[in-house]
Amino acid sequence: MSTAPLTFAVHRNANPMPEAERVEAFRNLGFGTLFSDHMAIIDWHADRGWHSPRITARAPFQIDPAGSVLHYAQEIFEGMKAYRDVNGRIVLFRPDENAKRFNASARRMAMPELPEADFLAAIEQLLAVDAAWIPEAEGASLYLRPFMFASEAFLGVRPSREYIFSVIASPVGPYFKGGAKPISIWVSQNYTRAAQGGTGAAKCGGNYAGSLAAQAEASANGCDQVVFLDAAERNWVEELGGMNIFFVMADGSIVTPPLGTILPGITRKSVITLAQDAGIAIEERPYSFAEWQADAQSGRLTEVFVCGTAAVMASVGTVKSAEGSFQIGNGTGGPVTDRLRNTLIGIQRGAIPDPHGWVRVI
Numbered sequence: 001m002s003t004a005p006l007t008f009a010v011h012r013n014a015n016p017m018p019e020a021e022r023v024e025a026f027r028n029l030g031f032g033t034l035f036s037d038h039m040a041i042i043d044w045h046a047d048r049g050w051h052s053p054r055i056t057a058r059a060p061f062q063i064d065p066a067g068s069v070l071h072y073a074q075e076i077f078e079g080m081k082a083y084r085d086v087n088g089r090i091v092l093f094r095p096d097e098n099a100k101r102f103n104a105s106a107r108r109m110a111m112p113e114l115p116e117a118d119f120l121a122a123i124e125q126l127l128a129v130d131a132a133w134i135p136e137a138e139g140a141s142l143y144l145r146p147f148m149f150a151s152e153a154f155l156g157v158r159p160s161r162e163y164i165f166s167v168i169a170s171p172v173g174p175y176f177k178g179g180a181k182p183i184s185i186w187v188s189q190n191y192t193r194a195a196q197g198g199t200g201a202a203k204c205g206g207n208y209a210g211s212l213a214a215q216a217e218a219s220a221n222g223c224d225q226v227v228f229l230d231a232a233e234r235n236w237v238e239e240l241g242g243m244n245i246f247f248v249m250a251d252g253s254i255v256t257p258p259l260g261t262i263l264p265g266i267t268r269k270s271v272i273t274l275a276q277d278a279g280i281a282i283e284e285r286p287y288s289f290a291e292w293q294a295d296a297q298s299g300r301l302t303e304v305f306v307c308g309t310a311a312v313m314a315s316v317g318t319v320k321s322a323e324g325s326f327q328i329g330n331g332t333g334g335p336v337t338d339r340l341r342n343t344l345i346g347i348q349r350g351a352i353p354d355p356h357g358w359v360r361v362i
């Protein structure tokens with residue numbers, strides 16, 4: 001099997017969305033409902049490895065009813081954003097990290113790894129044909145969704161011998177409808193997300209399927225998002241359905257749950273570095289729900305924020321559980337969150353220097 005970088009064939013969409021229609025659609029961007037004209041695809045077969053890399057018109061896949069993803073959920077994905085920086089250049093934020101995490105997820109799910117260069121080439125080739133789909137409004141971006149699923153038709157329980165890797169693109173506005181308003185989160189005591197030895201650190205579809213009932217419970221209780229506790233003791237705070245979480249103390253120090261059963265967020269990793277750069281003491285350690293309640297009540301805890309590619313950074317104003325609710329600080333966010341968010345967004349948008357070389361110009 002060849003390991004040379006793949007060259008993509010480009011088949012342009014014969015019926016792209018007319019420009020006027022796209023411009024109109026850009027006026028009211030939500031999250032993940034509008035899609036660009038093209039997609040990237042690479043096929044994998046146990047006997048051939050990765051083959052047939054191509055950019056095509058975005059179209060449905062044909063999957064056999066016995067296609068193994070439909071039965072045993074061998075599926076992984078990534079989430080990243082392309083946007084224009086303050087100088088009008090098309091950029092990505094730490095895409096090499098997404099490529100690495102994608103392969104870590106692939107290993108956990110017994111799927112083939114995709115060479116990082118091919119993962120990045122698929123994204124760059126897609127952006128080359130769909131550059132007009134990058135919205136320019138403040139806070140808007142082209143959300144990229146690389147994913148891979150098992151496509152072999154068989155019902156035995158073993159890793160598939162065929163996979164499809166694809167990238168689709170969706171112009172998006174802010175993830176939260178309330179904009180910069182602090183969010184409310186529901187502490188799930190009925191459901192957990194991941195156990196030691198499970199798939200919590202992998203970005204596999206099943207983790208999200210399992211989170212939906214908990215998210216529905218959060219919504220039914222008037223909350224924006226759900227936060228999970230650990231599966232063994234139902235004591236330690238883990239993460240949200242699609243975001244990592246940070247706790248800011250009155251002395252300016254920060255605590256965030258350690259890696260293990262949570263998704264190793266790229267925004268999380270970046271925020272930790274930015275906090276360290278700013279001289280903030282940041283600790284990755286288990287933090288319990290009891291500690292959280294006590295710290296909020298005593299005033300030791302002043303801010304809580306969540307972060308992820310889709311959500312960027314959002315303050316948490318209210319925390320609710322079956323035991324009642326409490327507020328974080330005065331419920332409106334705080335200066336540490338604002339400062340870290342401004343630094344992160346400033347680097348991402350090229351408005352301030354990028355000391356770690358995180359931004360990749362396409």
Ligand code: PLP
Pocket residue numbers: 079239240241242243244263264265266267268307308309310
């Ligand atoms: N945790 C979960 C469960 C997620 O789905 C995400 C989103 O990708 C994150 C955390 C944040 O990760 P990242 O910052 O890499 O987007």
Ligand code: COI
Pocket residue numbers: 078079080241242243308309310311
């Ligand atoms: C992302 O932030 O990219 C995710 O995949 C999370 C999801 C909630 C959209």
